[in-house]
Each structure stands twice: as structure tokens, then as C-alpha cells.
Amino acid sequence: MRRFLPILLALAVAAPAHPQAKPTPKPAKSKPANPPKSAPLISLTQQERAQQLLSRFTFGPRPGDLEKVIALTPEKWFEQQLNPAAIPDAALDHRLADYTTLNLQPDQALQLFPDHFTIAITAEGKRPYPTDPLLLAMYQVQVYKLNKDIDSKKTNANGQLITPPPTDAEAAAQKKTDQETAARIAGELFALPKNQRMAMLIKLPVPDRIAFTTYVAAGGPLEAQKNLLLADFNPREREIFNGMAANIGAPHYLIDELSQAKILRAILSERQLQEVMSDFWFNHFNIFIGKDSDTWYTTSFERDAIRKHALGKFRDLLLATAQTPAMMIYLDNWLSIGPDSQANGVNPANPNSKKGNHGLNENYGREVMELHTVGVNGGYTQADVTALSAILTGWTVDRPNQGGPFQYDYKKHEPGPKQWLRRTISSEPVLPNASPAATQTGMKEGIEALTILAADPHTAHFISYKLAQRFVADDPPPALVDRMAATYLATDGDIKAILRTLVQSPEFNSRKYFRNKVKTPMEFVASAFRTTATDPVNPGALVNTLKTMGMPLYYALPPTGYYITADQWMNSTALVDRLNFAYSLAGNKFANQKFDSAHVLALGLMSQPASSPAPEMSTTERSNRAKFSEALLTAEIHNGTTNQPPPDAAGQDIALHVLEDTLIGNDVSTQTNQLIHKQITEIPTTNSTDTLNLLTALVMGSPEFQLR
Incomplete structure (x- = not known):
């Protein structure tokens, strides 16, 4: 029999009216004239530091991971993760072998599907x-x-x-x-x-x-x-x-395989940092898989541009994304034609010849500055957007309907010098009967412009801000962002070096920024499988679950991608979806997925680390827990009953404590425990297995499990 608990209260923080509106990062140096003195940061213990690294740079720690990181030391573990090529990943490779489209070029994929x-x-x-x-x-x-x-x-x-x-x-x-x-x-x-x-x-x-x-x-x-x-x-x-x-x-088959592979990578890969960073950069350089030919270009975009450069130099990553059919199609640059170009009917030998009706498309020229590099406060004007769009004319796609490659077409390129960001960008004109090499001179304009953007201090600050927002706090500390930006400039945008500055910082290793980030649906679902050591036998069902939770993979329509801050994901509807998923999973009612709560409990009993005193919660953590607790009190969950004797309360308390240690890493708050006991009381189970399943689901639905 199913029972429903009515939703009486909503979370204090409502979803934004426009959930995919562009977030506006704080401008550089946005400090008050007389900043108030902040309280000194309280450092994390060694165990907590290991937990912090695992919660931020993996999709959730598996049973035993914490002990391994502590034994290795957090510093050495992080350095290992920074070099994914040296980490064997046989289990994932075996699973991905069935997904043949992952290794195809777009034209091959389109030919097969x-x-x-x-x-x-x-x-x-x-x-x-x-x-x-x-x-x-x-x-x-x-x-x-x-x-x-x-x-x-x-x-x-x-x-x-x-x-x-x-x-x-x-x-x-x-x-x-x-x-x-x-x-x-x-x-x-x-x-x-x-x-x-x-x-x-x-x-x-x-x-x-x-x-x-x-x-x-x-x-x-x-x-x-x-x-x-x-x-x-x-x-x-x-x-x-x-x-x-x-x-x-x-072609939907390509989308299915790509989406399922993404969730499998998140859950199974030993190269967790690479997967987390690939997810971050794809969201930063977001494209929409449902737009035109991007259905068959997205796989190679993620494989050859994003994942390949996720831990390299930012300039290389920027140039790699710019020279992909996927980006050119998504932001319409392949449609951009210089008004004075040959493609618009202008004869180079007769510049006064009649022009056609084609013109610039400024979508990519605008977004590559606003969202990919210098940011909305990067000091550019509308005239700079127009000039950069002219610089990037000719960056197009050969036969997009047949899966053709990125192409530079000199006939579409706007000739002549361009005034952009207080400098002149120009190249040698293409003369009639020019050699193939000579026709590519305009391509150099675009490479020069993107290289300038990658080296700009505004870009250093904006990228550092975004990284700190993902891995430290929704409102990252300005001093940390400034230090990361300094590292960016000193290392020519070396992503590994910037991440080292982040993880070695006092802020990252402080109580103030511990368990203060809310998981996205992707992070929540992946962590539910990783923390319980559950093998994802039906990744397609997980892809559909993420759609239900409002995060369909590769389907973020705006170029901003999905929110990485709490305001999108912390609301009562979201928690209802998470609780129902947790209950279905733990109760073996999710898409023929096998789940063994007793095994999870046994893993916890055998491998939980020595307990440490419960840490004092930061203001953000306390606020987030309280908001989730309100929803937990009133959220809808489903359950059934059986006829076996109920377990005793003492056994429930022991099991709950072990599950909390195993799935979360430390005890949950007294308030959450009271709410879990309230749910156990109000939804009676007469079978110890059902009770254990319900306890597991409630821990996965707890405020603490939603945080990382």
C-alpha cells in the first residue's frame, strides 16, 4: 500500500523566476570601502580535509575511499587525480566498450545512424x-x-x-x-x-x-x-x-549512448577529477544537443575538445571549443558572413561591386567574451562584439548535414582591419588565384583574438571565480579568487596550477566552506550510487531520472548551461523528487536496479573511520540543513508494509548511525535524526529489511546528503 505525506511547507528559498537566466558574477575588486573584519577561519582536520576533497572533486566517496585518501594523504591523492592518464580505469572501460558511438567521428556516426x-x-x-x-x-x-x-x-x-x-x-x-x-x-x-x-x-x-x-x-x-x-x-x-x-x-541513439556514458563515467570512473572537470567545462562552454546537427556533433565536442583539454591550458581549451562544428552551429557562427566578403558577392578586384544581403551573426562573438572568457564586466563594448564577430567570419562547418568537420572558409571572411579592444586586428588580403596557404591568413585573426582573450586579466578573474563558485562556495571569497587569478596569469592559464591554488587555500580547508554546496541532480544521483557501492545496471533509467529532476543531460538550452548554485536546486519540489528516487532505489523499486541496504550497512560496519567530534556547522551549512529539514518534514515519499515483526528502536538507532557515517561521513544533526524517526513512526514497517531500506532512503534524502 502506498502512502503519501502532504507537502505543507515550502523551502525558504524559492526557485528563481527564470531558472536559466544568466548569473551575473561579482565584478573584480568588488570590495566595500571599509570591509568588516571577518572571523578567523577554523581549519579542517586531516580527515575532514580528505572528506572535503572527495566531496568536491569526485561524484561522491565510495565506501573505503576516505580511508585510502587519509592513508595516501590528501595532497598525494589530489596529485594522482591531476594525472588521469596514469590511473587505470578497467571497470569503466569494460562498460563503455558496448557504447560504440563514443569513438566515432560525426560523419561515421551519422552514416551508421x-x-x-x-x-x-x-x-x-x-x-x-x-x-x-x-x-x-x-x-x-x-x-x-x-x-x-x-x-x-x-x-x-x-x-x-x-x-x-x-x-x-x-x-x-x-x-x-x-x-x-x-x-x-x-x-x-x-x-x-x-x-x-x-x-x-x-x-x-x-x-x-x-x-x-x-x-x-x-x-x-x-x-x-x-x-x-x-x-x-x-x-x-x-x-x-x-x-x-x-x-x-x-541520431537519438547517439544521444542515448552519450548520456548513459556520462552517468556511467560519473559513477564508475577512477579518474574522478577528470570527470568532474569535464562536467564543469562542458557546462561552461555549453552547447545544446537538440539544436540541428549538434545531435551528431556533441559526442566529439565533449570527447575531443572538453575532456581532452579539461586539465590543460585554458587557451588550448578555448581554441579547441572554438574550432568545433558543435560550437559553430550552436552559436550560429557558421551562418556569419562578412558584409564585404566574396561570399556576399563582393569581387576583391572590384571592392565597389554590389553586395548581397548576408551579414554578421554576433551570437558567438558576444558569448565567447561574456560567458567563455572576460565575463560581462570584462570591459568590452557592443562595438567590440561586432568587431570580434567580423574577425571570426569564415569559421564555419563543412557539410553539417553530413557530419563534416570544422572549416575555415576565406570567402566568408570579412576583409580589412578591425578595431577591437583598443587594438587593431588584421591579416593579409586574399588575392585572386592565391595559394591554399594564402587563403588561410584570415584564420590567424581569430586565433590571435582568442589568444588575447585567454591572456586577459579579466578572463583570469572570471575563470577563477567560476571555479571557486563550483568548488568552494556559491559566493566565493574574493581573496581566494584574486590568488587563483594571479596563478592563472603566472602560469599562462594552467588549469592544474589554478586548482592547486584552490585546494591548498585556507578558505577551501576551513570550516566555513565545509559542506556548504548543494548537489545538482547529477551529483545527487551519482553520489547515491557511489556512496552505496551500487552497480548502475540501468543507466538509461538514470538518464530519465535526471530529466524528471530538471537536469536532462546535454539539454541545457541557454549558453549559460545549468546552475551550479543552490538557488536552482534547493526547493521542496526538488527534494520530493530526490526522496522519491531514494525510496525507489533503496526499496528495489527502481527500473530493475538491484540495491542491497544490508550490504551498505555491512560496508559501513567494516570500513567506517574512527569517529571524530561533530564539527561546528558553518552559517551556510546550518541554513541549508534547516531549509532541507523543512522539506524533509513535509515531503512526499512512498512506502509499503509487510507482516514480519518490526525491529526494535535501539537497532534502528545503531543502523541509522552507521548509515550516516557511511553515506555522509559524519553524524547528521539532531533535527534531522528527529525527522527521520518521525518518518519511521508515521510510516510503519513490520519488516526489518523494509525498515533498513527506509532508513537508507531517508539518509539519502536528508539535508546533509544533499550537501557536498
Whole structure:
């Protein structure tokens, strides 16, 4: 039986009216004339420092991680994490091996999982079928599905369907026939040597291929056969199988794999700092996967621009993102054409020739300064936005509808000098019949401009502010930001050096900034799995959960990305979603995900560190806990009952204490404990396992677990 507790109170902090409005960082040097004297910072203990590093630079500590970091020392652990290439990651690599699209170039991905337009023009004969036998077999399946879909919607002169939809009985009979066909084909395939199975599959009639790939891929009694079959296919054969199993116009398959891989990386990777920083930088250089061709460009954008440069020099990261089709398409720079360019009809030999109607698109020129580098208070004007947009004309994409690469097109480039940020940017004009090398001179203008932005002191401060906001406090201490900015300038934007300045700072290692950051939905879900050592067997369900919680992966529409501050995520609705997720997970009611609360309890009993005195809470932590506690008191959760004897209160207290140590790292507040006991009393369980599951869920839903 499900029970619901009514939501009577809301959190004191409401969600902003425009949840994705651009946050305005404080300008540099924004200090009052006579600043009040602040209380001296209280240093963290060695154990707390290890907890601080694990909570900020991982997606949550796993059982035993705290002890390992203390034994190694926090300093050495952090240095190890700064060099991810030296950290083995076999378990994650094994899981990601099934996600073949992660390593494809965009044109390869689009060829294997063509969009609806590509399939349609192939079906109409406007584009030839592939000559490769494997690709041909996959395209035949996709075209067949499209034609069948079109035929099912055709109407006669009276507007009636020519082919009526099947009755329920007819649909059930067809499903049974197709399942029998799939089972028969599976038997025939397994009778063949492994290297001959795909050759047989692609020679089958198209309806048989569809029946087999549909019902083997759909789970059920054929799920085990599918797993065996895919394990025996080589990577390219697996790609073809998945392409045949996909729906018409299947780039969504690329999104599914990318999103699931992201949550798997967050939960399973040993290279946690790299994953945390990749998440940070993707959000900083945000693109929207649902915009046009970015559906098939986002994978390479994250892989080759973001993750590759996440711990390098900021200039390299900036240039890498700028020279991607994904960014050019998302911020429309590929549409930007110089008014006096050849692409706008101007003949270089006759500058007075009539111009066309094309012009600049200033989206990227504006956002690369406002959001990527110097910040909104970076000292630029609208004229500088226009000038930078002219400088970056010609930075475009070759054949975006076919997954082509980034391209510099000199014919689109605005010729002549540009006055920008109190300096002149220019390049040699491209003369008629110029050599290929000479046509690239305008490209150097853009590289020069972005290099100038990367070296600007405003950029040093803005990037330092954003990093401190993510890893220290929503309102980061100005003195720390200034020191980080100084490191940025002294090291030419070395991200590792800036992070070292942050983690070695008195502020980061102080009680004031301990457990004061609210987890985003991504951080919450990943930490729920990591702290309980739970294997994520259904990452697709977790991706859907993040949608429910308001954070669909890769779908942040504005260039600001998702909020990294509490104001977006700390409200009663958000906590209801988190509590319900925690209860479903702990109660083994979440998408066939196995969860073992008893195992979590046992891990806690065996590995919890020696207890330290409960630390004095900072003002921010006390405020956040109080707000979450109000929601915890009134939030909606679900539960059922059984018929076994209830556990005694003393056993509950012991289990609760161990779970708190295991999942949070120290005791929760008295107020939270009282609220948890209140929930246990008001939602009776008559089974010790159910009680343990409920305790685990309530700890995961507690104010303390929402903080990092």
C-alpha cells in the first residue's frame, strides 16, 4: 500500500523566476570601502580535509575511499587525480566498450545512424544506397521502416486510411509471429561460426532482419541471446546491428549512448577529477544537443575538445571549443558572413561591386567574451562584439548535414582591419588565384583574438571565480579568487596550477566552506550510487531520472548551461523528487536496479573511520540543513508494509548511525535524526529489511546528503 505525506511547507528559498537566466558574477575588486573584519577561519582536520576533497572533486566517496585518501594523504591523492592518464580505469572501460558511438567521428556516426532526412532522400532515390554490404543492409532496413510508416498514413479521396490499422488481435498475432521468427533466426545464427553470423543476418529478407533485431533487442526471453550475440560480434558488426534495431531517423541513439556514458563515467570512473572537470567545462562552454546537427556533433565536442583539454591550458581549451562544428552551429557562427566578403558577392578586384544581403551573426562573438572568457564586466563594448564577430567570419562547418568537420572558409571572411579592444586586428588580403596557404591568413585573426582573450586579466578573474563558485562556495571569497587569478596569469592559464591554488587555500580547508554546496541532480544521483557501492545496471533509467529532476543531460538550452548554485536546486519540489528516487532505489523499486541496504550497512560496519567530534556547522551549512529539514518534514515519499515483526528502536538507532557515517561521513544533526524517526513512526514497517531500506532512503534524502 502506498502512502503519501502532504507537502505543507515550502523551502525558504524559492526557485528563481527564470531558472536559466544568466548569473551575473561579482565584478573584480568588488570590495566595500571599509570591509568588516571577518572571523578567523577554523581549519579542517586531516580527515575532514580528505572528506572535503572527495566531496568536491569526485561524484561522491565510495565506501573505503576516505580511508585510502587519509592513508595516501590528501595532497598525494589530489596529485594522482591531476594525472588521469596514469590511473587505470578497467571497470569503466569494460562498460563503455558496448557504447560504440563514443569513438566515432560525426560523419561515421551519422552514416551508421542516419537522420530522417537522409533516409527519406535515400528512399526517394535522390541519394544512392551505400555500397558497403553492411551499411547497405542497415539502410535497407531503415528505408523499409520508413516506407511502411508512410504507407500506414496514406488516405483515399475521402480522407480515410487506405490500410486500416491492425486490430488488437491482429497486432498480437503479428507480434507472436515475429517473435517466433526472431527465435528461429537466433538458433540458426548460433549454429554458425562467429565470423559468419553477420554475413547470414544481412542476407535475410528485410522483414526478417527487422523482426530479429526488434525482438532480440527488446529484452524478454531473447535478451540473453542478444547479449551473447553482441559479445561475439566485432565492434563494427555491433554498430550495424544497433543501426538495424533503431527507429527511423536514429541520431537519438547517439544521444542515448552519450548520456548513459556520462552517468556511467560519473559513477564508475577512477579518474574522478577528470570527470568532474569535464562536467564543469562542458557546462561552461555549453552547447545544446537538440539544436540541428549538434545531435551528431556533441559526442566529439565533449570527447575531443572538453575532456581532452579539461586539465590543460585554458587557451588550448578555448581554441579547441572554438574550432568545433558543435560550437559553430550552436552559436550560429557558421551562418556569419562578412558584409564585404566574396561570399556576399563582393569581387576583391572590384571592392565597389554590389553586395548581397548576408551579414554578421554576433551570437558567438558576444558569448565567447561574456560567458567563455572576460565575463560581462570584462570591459568590452557592443562595438567590440561586432568587431570580434567580423574577425571570426569564415569559421564555419563543412557539410553539417553530413557530419563534416570544422572549416575555415576565406570567402566568408570579412576583409580589412578591425578595431577591437583598443587594438587593431588584421591579416593579409586574399588575392585572386592565391595559394591554399594564402587563403588561410584570415584564420590567424581569430586565433590571435582568442589568444588575447585567454591572456586577459579579466578572463583570469572570471575563470577563477567560476571555479571557486563550483568548488568552494556559491559566493566565493574574493581573496581566494584574486590568488587563483594571479596563478592563472603566472602560469599562462594552467588549469592544474589554478586548482592547486584552490585546494591548498585556507578558505577551501576551513570550516566555513565545509559542506556548504548543494548537489545538482547529477551529483545527487551519482553520489547515491557511489556512496552505496551500487552497480548502475540501468543507466538509461538514470538518464530519465535526471530529466524528471530538471537536469536532462546535454539539454541545457541557454549558453549559460545549468546552475551550479543552490538557488536552482534547493526547493521542496526538488527534494520530493530526490526522496522519491531514494525510496525507489533503496526499496528495489527502481527500473530493475538491484540495491542491497544490508550490504551498505555491512560496508559501513567494516570500513567506517574512527569517529571524530561533530564539527561546528558553518552559517551556510546550518541554513541549508534547516531549509532541507523543512522539506524533509513535509515531503512526499512512498512506502509499503509487510507482516514480519518490526525491529526494535535501539537497532534502528545503531543502523541509522552507521548509515550516516557511511553515506555522509559524519553524524547528521539532531533535527534531522528527529525527522527521520518521525518518518519511521508515521510510516510503519513490520519488516526489518523494509525498515533498513527506509532508513537508507531517508539518509539519502536528508539535508546533509544533499550537501557536498
